[in-house]
Amino acid sequence: MKRVNIATNQVGFVIKNNMVQRVLTVGKYWLGFGEKLELHDMGKQFQSVYDIDVLLQTAGFADTVHVVEVPDAHICLVFVNANFVKVLAAGRYIFWKSLSNYRFMMQDISTIAISPAVERNLLERAELAGFVRQYKLEPAERGLLFVDGVFKEVLEAGIYTWWKNAINIAVSKIDIRVLSIDINGQEMLTKDKAQVRVNFFVRYQVVDIMRALLENKEHERQLYTLMQLLLRSYIGQWTLDEIMEKKDDINRFIGAEAAVQAARLGLEIHFCGMKDLILPGDVRDIMNQVLVAEKRAQANIITRREETASTRSLLNTAKLMEDNSMLFKLKEMEYVEKISEKISTISLSGNGQVIDQLKQLFSKS
Known part of the structure; x- marks a missing residue:
């Protein structure tokens, strides 16, 4: 006989003839002849050389573990103390019921829709990268969603995530800006x-x-x-x-x-x-020549028009001066003034008065 002590967060397998006879939790126990104790730390990952199905039939074992069965086309998200730690693919998994609080979230990935229960930030984690596909539409883009070649819906701008599986997903996007x-x-x-x-x-x-x-x-x-x-x-x-x-x-x-x-x-x-x-070059040259000719003709017309207007103005002035001697005298003085502007020096001689000499200078001969 041998007395053994099982501490907190430990599990003991009582082994006899290379088989697990029973499972011991925290406390003090006696071992019989031919029995030995195999201790396991429940704070560590479950590992055992014994067949799981046999262990599950052993008294007390099922009460110390979580058995997680993940079917095909499913995954399981594992949370420890409310923190996400890993993803389980299809298969059977054993976790110790330790002092940590485990939570398991099963998800069906045979469809593309992701349950709202899976938080958005989890889909960005590296552990889920192999199970999730993502598509982003910029603010100025819209898209059409096709599932296995069949149109499903119009997608607005945003980030879309779907489970990655055998279903084919295609998005045709378009820019809606001008x-x-x-x-x-x-x-x-x-x-x-x-x-x-x-x-x-x-x-x-x-x-x-x-x-x-x-x-x-x-x-x-x-x-x-x-x-x-x-x-x-x-x-x-x-x-x-x-x-x-x-x-x-x-x-x-x-x-x-x-x-x-x-x-x-x-x-x-x-x-x-x-x-x-x-x-074409030849047509352009011809049009340039036509344009130059038109402009020249317009310039000639304007010149002739101005000359005609000037002549008509002179004729009207001459008629007025012919009928009005005072106007003629004023015009004469205007021309004398213009001539005087071009004379720099005037020399006077003789015994006459200056005014008389000037009158003689500009009087009619």
């Missing part, structure tokens, strides 16, 4: 067969996500092609001279037509306009 397209270097023929190159600009926004992503493929590329066709349609129905005169009308025409067509793509046109209308 975007722009440059349609550059479009070579087109006018009605009179003149070749021009057009640079065009379009600002648009996605307003119907279902149409843009679900009902149409590559909506941006379709919009680009649509603008090309509208430009060609408009340019082709006017001559080069008419296009030069109607440049402002292009924006209104294209904008109105594009708005109707873009709505079928789930888009809204905010603004569109022609940036450049580039002419």
Whole structure:
């Protein structure tokens, strides 16, 4: 006989003939002949060389452990004293019922939905990285969720998490901000067969996500092609001279037509306009020559107009002076004043008075 003592947070296996006969918890006990004691610390991980199923049949053992059975397509979150410590995959697990408080949260991962009971911060832990998939939509983005190829719902901006399993998840996202397209270097023929190159600009926004992503493929590329066709349609129905005169009308025409067509793509046109209308080199030179000739003709007309006005003014002045001697005298004095301004020195001689000499100088001969 042998007396043994089992301390707090210890468990003793009574072994006889290499088999566990019974399980002892805290207290003092006597061991019989041929029996020996195997002590286990309940504060440490459970380890035993004996078969678990046999141990569970041993008296007292089931009362000292937590037996956690995790089925296939499930995981178990383990908390010790309210703190998350690990994740258990499918299988059987044994934990000592020590002084620590254990809590086990079973989760079915055969579906993609994560239970609200699993806190968001836990999904960010490294221990769960292999079981969780995450997708983020920026504030200016929206998305369509497809599960196994089937559309499920429209996703707003935010962070989404799903269980990682055999179910296929795809998210098609789109930017809902106002975007722009440059349609550059479009070579087109006018009605009179003149070749021009057009640079065009379009600002648009996605307003119907279902149409843009679900009902149409590559909506941006379709919009680009649509603008090309509208430009060609408009340019082709006017001559080069008419296009030069109607440049402002292009924006209104294209904008109105594009708005109707873009709505079928789930888009809204905010603004569109022609940036450049580039002419071939020879046509540009001819137009420059025409412009120079027009400006010269305008300058000649203005010159002739001014000359005619000046002559008419002189004629009117002459008629007035002819009928009014006083006006003639005033005009004469005006010219004398202008002449005097150009004379720097006047020399006077003789015995006459200065005023008389000046009168003689400027009097009629």
